[in-house]
Amino acid sequence: MGELTSFFRPDSLAVIGATRAQSKIGNAIIRNIIGCGYQGKIYPINPKEKEIEGLMSYPSVGAVPGDVEMAVLSVPAARVLTVARECGEKGVRALAVITAGFKEIGKKGLDLEKELLETCGRYGMQMLGPNCVGLMDTHTPINASFAATFPIKGDIAFLSQSGAILLAILDWSSAVGLGFSKVVSLGNKANLSEIDFIKDAANDPYTRVILCYIEDIVDGAHFLEVADWASKKKPIIVLKSGVSQAGAQAASSHTGALAGSDLAYDTAFAQCGIIRARNMTELFDLAVAFSKSVIPTGNRVAIVTNSGGPGIIATDNVELKGLAMARFDKKTIEDMRANLPEEAGIYNPVDVLGDAGVERFEFALEKVLTDPNVDSLLVLLCPTAVTQPVEVSQALIKARDAHPSKPVFAAYTGGKCLAGGADLLSSAGIPCFTFPEPAIECIRGLYNYSRHRSAVEVKDNGALPDLDKKTVKAVFYDVIKDRRLTLMGSEAAEVASAYGIPAAPIVLTTTPEEAVAAAGNLGYPVVLKVASPKILHKTDVGGVRIGIQTPEEVKQVFIEIMESVHRYLPKVIIYGIEVQKMMPKGTELIIGMTKDVQFGPLIAFGLGGIYVNLLKDVAFRLAGGLTSEKQIEEMLTETKAYTLLRGYRGEAPRDIAAVVDVIGRAARLVMDFPEINEMDINPLFAYKKGLSALDVKITIS
């Protein structure tokens, strides 16, 4: 979409639908623009007025004497198209359409929205909205919105898909003293979306943190690409709502059933380094943390406290959140032993005791921050008779300034007694909470982000050998010609084999004699399975028989299966019987693929077999994020299956390298062939050496 400077730093700006009536949105906008101190030219547009809020009013945008870079539209929906055309003719670059009555009201509105988008396209205009509150930039400054509050200047860019939440947060943030660089109401996202504004904010020198409230993402692939790039420059914290079961998809495959509605977002966000807030409190706690704090280089937290209880609570939380309590250097401990009272806690947490004056804090803070085994610091203060909160805060600020590379947080548990000290910290840029737990949650967020940012760019596997695209194409061609969407086992095995996935040999036969011949070629024992794309649960209709040892048995079982299936499902078309070589039993795994409507194919890996949905031991990744062995290995380690593969309770280890290879091939297969809709390889037997895919299910679309 290119630069958004025409929105955030326009030289001139028209408010179309400006009015003198104080109760109207068109008046609020013009007052906001004037009131925020905007330095460009302002043109109110209203054919019925000569002057609005002290500015000369024009009958139309076309009547404005000079250039108009940006236009804010607050006219009835029925007039928006006409006005947009006038703006186009005038050479306006950016439209902020406040007007509602588009996609959100149904079909008629959607049609209007499409026409509006088309008009913008024709004139090369960018558009925010429609149906939005507008946008703000505190550094320009510009306030092209009807919000009642203009935020304090700050370094957080806030993008919101909900206008109500945006207004609520503006009101709330002014009360608590939280500042913003930019605030954008995304509205219906007909043209510009969170993608464009994330990109813009990532490049904005005044923005340190990007905060988003979103309800949906339209172009998943593009979002991932931009977010991945932007999150390496600045932290992106997202509250994504709409996670409840209501939105869960119905799915016929194992993999599909295992992937909940929210899983794709979780996976995608994790993969592109987005920090996902679980609730609004966390969203803003993290915003403060990221805007004020440096990023830690490790997960080792030191705690300095003047009382035992909060120290214990904080220690619990550090471990609960996957961080580590720092183990101090020997020198640090010796120094503390020599300088702190005998009863003081000199290991982590450092307890300087309830009777500590500021000197003890000064000493302990400096020691702890100097220790090379400490990555971040949390100071806990409770009011006691001798507590000097302001002095302790001053000491903490001094220590932080002396060690600017280590994040410093505080939890001052108290009210009036500690308020002066807490205020001092906040104004010095040290996040100060009432209770320890949110502080630790923030340190965790910072640490997780640091891991993402420092992750070495992994190299692509490059061209996997032996990928036979032609065969896959041919199979799909035949299936579609046969007016099916589900592959038969032998077809799926052929597809898998073509990509180097070791499917157990399987042959479709149509007569007992063919079956005997096939079995002879494969070698005994064999398995016979009914071949019919319409039969999902073959075992239930007597359609699978294992352990067949002789040609006679093959003949007899062929006939028995046919009879049994006909009895259960007299109307189903049977393509024949598939004869498969019976493979020795191995560790049962699943590799699967389900498709997310936004983010595309998701690869699943875990414990397989018939209990796969019961055990739910499955890790997910976007297929696009599995192009290196390192990425795949990381995925493996999230599963219990991995513990088994490494050799559990004295068992011999399984061929993990082969598993990694096959996951990479499965990911490549589904990316190379977007027509693959779902895939289950279950069970995939893992042996000491090699693998065997017993059952491959593929549906295409």
Next chain:
Amino acid sequence: MGELTSFFRPDSLAVIGATRAQSKIGNAIIRNIIGCGYQGKIYPINPKEKEIEGLMSYPSVGAVPGDVEMAVLSVPAARVLTVARECGEKGVRALAVITAGFKEIGKKGLDLEKELLETCGRYGMQMLGPNCVGLMDTHTPINASFAATFPIKGDIAFLSQSGAILLAILDWSSAVGLGFSKVVSLGNKANLSEIDFIKDAANDPYTRVILCYIEDIVDGAHFLEVADWASKKKPIIVLKSGVSQAGAQAASSHTGALAGSDLAYDTAFAQCGIIRARNMTELFDLAVAFSKSVIPTGNRVAIVTNSGGPGIIATDNVELKGLAMARFDKKTIEDMRANLPEEAGIYNPVDVLGDAGVERFEFALEKVLTDPNVDSLLVLLCPTAVTQPVEVSQALIKARDAHPSKPVFAAYTGGKCLAGGADLLSSAGIPCFTFPEPAIECIRGLYNYSRHRSAVEVKDNGALPDLDKKTVKAVFYDVIKDRRLTLMGSEAAEVASAYGIPAAPIVLTTTPEEAVAAAGNLGYPVVLKVASPKILHKTDVGGVRIGIQTPEEVKQVFIEIMESVHRYLPKVIIYGIEVQKMMPKGTELIIGMTKDVQFGPLIAFGLGGIYVNLLKDVAFRLAGGLTSEKQIEEMLTETKAYTLLRGYRGEAPRDIAAVVDVIGRAARLVMDFPEINEMDINPLFAYKKGLSALDVKITIS
């Protein structure tokens, strides 16, 4: 411990160690007692003073002319024993020992604490502390503490094992306007503990909610009994710290390894209806909710909002927290359709839209609360141009008053705009948060408590038939005589069988001939296992052989096992070879027992077999809470094993009734024989009809 009236409502009170020096604790206490408005007689005790804070001072408690019901001790530790004796002689009933220098400083202090406790016992005095801040009751009023703040009168009793946290919370609560009925600093809990104060608070007419911060529980069984009783009268909310891995116990059994250090607390709290707060924010959010709100009768939440975004966030959270979005009555929906604008959301969440005046809220609130399918209500308000927060609050208060049996919560997301409305709600007793999520967390807490309170008292199983205690005693006697703590497989099977647990028949033999005879009696095929209490992993040393079909094979395998074990472990004493009937394969389960130092035996049930620690599909209960079928069935439903037992993916259901019976018997066994230290029944095979315990491991102490 009986009544605590001598602490909370003494007629007279001595402060031993009272002083004129304003900086001393002994002065703070006397000032606090006078300042809080205490109506009884106050006697400062200090041999060096004639008058303290306007009151006549006495040289010793014995010198006081009248009775002294309670004494607060703030003298050096070295003088505490003498003073306590004087108090005993004087007939003092209650001692609050502020003085530190006892158990917390080590052995010497612990000895002193024991002597102090003995002195109190001798005179029949109750004691709080030592090493505590003191206690308060806002309704008496009494403030026998050195805290700088006396709380607002309220209905929350707060018990804290940490003095620092108590002081911090007092300071903080005054700032946020939270009131307390009682505040108790538990100190070292040498005599009175949380158990006594929970009992007292449960009977206190001024207390509605009991809030505890605790770090350990000393008498688990007594705590459970009192908490179970008290929680049926009033909600008990506990923040228990010290949950981190540091405290995890090492354990040799499967069950022990599966039960983390914190599991016993979680299990015990759940079983006696305690609401466990996960952090300090939640502790106090829940305190407010329980003190202000009625308890809902169900989990169906209605949401009324003036904006979409927060409605979506709240809906997500309702489902995430295990609550349900109410489905309105047809009548409710019709009425709303007829009376709200077309664009309004008339299903749940009800969206009265951003332009809603108070009338729409009034209408929707009344409709929703009248609906019989609604158990509780959450109102979300965002500031818009027309929002009338004060009027909406008035409407909400009116609606709540008209439907007093349904909990009503609010989340007003905003700052100054909404402050008036939010304050009005708070003062009318409707909890109002900034963001929706904590409100929903509170509704969940209320609902969980309602389930506990309404749980029908379950009837005891009564005497299970066929419990042969004599046999168990005899086996244990023999094992101890043999100087062992681990039972051999045949012994453990005998113990299990004596309690009606269907152990697979197993016989200890010492010669190949005995083994052949045993196998003949049991019937082929059989399993041979080396019998040695020192060998934990029999398979690893070639000590187990299965599927033995003939007498010849028995003989040969007997010798092979002996040789193999001797080769691996030449020094280990072998008791012989156990011959076990080989049972058909069934669904693999585990029933186990591990012991918690506080709460006694914990019974585990779940998926068994060699992957038990990998799958971690295990539910835990205190053995004492498994005396009825209903309780056991509830435990079963928490496991994936239960899904299997019911018949998974077309398999035949297993004998669930037998599983329930055996869990009950296992619980009874470990309660009847406290000498059983650990027990693993794994695998326990479940069949369509009946069960078979393949391997029973028991250690005693």
